[in-house]
Amino acid sequence: MTILVIAEHDHVSIKSATLNTIGAATKIGGDIDVLVAGNACAAAAQAAAMIDGVARVRVADATHYADQSAENVAALVVAHAGGYSHVLAPATTFGKNLLPRVAALLNVAQISDIVAVESGDTFIRPIYAGNALATVRSRDAVKVITVRSTGFEPAGAGGGGIVEALPAGADLGLSRLIGRELTKSARPELGDAKIIVSGGRGLGNGENYHRLLDPLADKLGAALGASRAAVDAGFVPNDYQVGQTGKIVAPELYIAVGISGAIQHLAGMKDSKVIVAINKDTDAPIFQVADYGLVADLFEAVPEITGLLA
Template sequence: MSILVVAEHDNASLKPATLNTIAAAQQIAQYNGGGDIHVLVAGSGCDAAAQAAAKIAGIAKVLVADGAEFANALAENLAPLVVKLASGYSHVLAPATTSGKNVMPRVAALLDVQQISEIVAVEGADTFVRPIYAGNALATVKSSDALKIITVRATGFDAAAAEGGSASVEKVDSTGDAGTSSFVGQELSKSERPELTSARVIVSGGRGMQSGDNFHMLDKIADKLGAAVGASRAAVDAGFVPNDYQVGQTGKIVAPELYIAVGISGAIQHLAGMKDSKVIVAINKDEEAPIFQVADYGLVGDLFKIVPELEAELGK
């Protein structure tokens, strides 16, 4: 049978995690008799996002639900649409992002099936690997449900090719406004830097930064590296930076090519969000800090001396 991927987008373009989720769907399809992969794009004025989805390699069909009720991706409106479409599929996948974690449990509940959360590997059409205990262990789970509802941890899969496909685009009828919630407003942090979950390089600070003003030291390094700036939960809880900087189990899961951890001790919940990074560099004055257990390169010393020296070297 076919597989449905619920795309995450901003009505103009697809979010990167959608491509990783499609890659997971492609792996499932190999065990699933080679079934087609369809992508659902639900939004308002979302033709550009739908056309982007149609170009993804390996996609057979793009389903478009265009209506004002989907403008802000409210889970209460999107979940009934996914449920309506789900009967024609063996698997329904979405990224394990804030949006996906909001929508898919509702879908699973409405369909009376168990959700399989944050898979990082596929071992069969019904068998998946997912992290447990804050990523300290991996569980292999097998589902006997006829319909699998799955969220995908983007860092577990390489992104599917964004070009090379020519899928058909088909409009589907909306299920209407559920009337149980309404969009009031949002406050978005604007930055010229890359978004954390898609950044190639991330510079993160922890409690050791001592204040929000000291994070400007990291800003200078990030600007020279073209990097995003992140933070540990301790730094966010202390009010040094906004919570959209947070990397970790209760923040954003990242896997950049380079992760520089400055003044971060390495609590389990933080490691769960960044230990899949390709190269990890840790700077901390405590040589016993847990962060050094996962770091590829560690520098023990005073960050207020080391960071300016690093900045100076990058400027040469």
């Protein structure tokens, strides 16, 4: 078997979710190729070649891959899918946008968000917001799969894959990137953070969110997250959202402040190693998954905890 992993990258480095996807590919077994599609992306290709387990990096370098649009990249993948038994991408916004198009063009079923590999044709994925796990067996000639990054250990360094050029496909001209608005922060990126401090509707407003959680996150070196209710209320931007419709995270420590624990939020963070919940409602569902629960007024408890930290 030969597996193709679609790299998510910034033209210079490989995104961490791709390392987890390569980790999943090693569980399937076989040779692993990585596709790097971009513009002036030689550095990203070299970084991919150094990942343990990667046999070959195929680089499609063209100006119309600069924004890595799903339409152009999907056409490229389909054009070169022959000979691959599996096509994998991370279950990030990038992968969720790209691989359904690939699956449709190949006329196969996509297997989404896998968290474990049973064999080359059998995979485990969560359903019902993570409350059940489904075992899925595919008989398709090419298995098109998105990988939940929290389900697999990231591949390490130390590889020595070869890098080869891949002919670019045509620019389909179906979409055009108008612009990107990036949130700049000195804190760790939410998806990669080892510690996350997350706030919910119980904080009341955005001013309280930042007044209470910013100092705590700064002392812990943590990323900031939020429930969907907090995002919908305008406390913070939507890239802070943790949950089924936000980011799936599994940090070493997850501190949930004023979050009731709706099933959609729990689906995005319940695999965290240690969960601490602060809520004044003793019946809040968050306490069912928390390792440590503090029933208290967050407006008193959070400043007190922050003050105790060195």
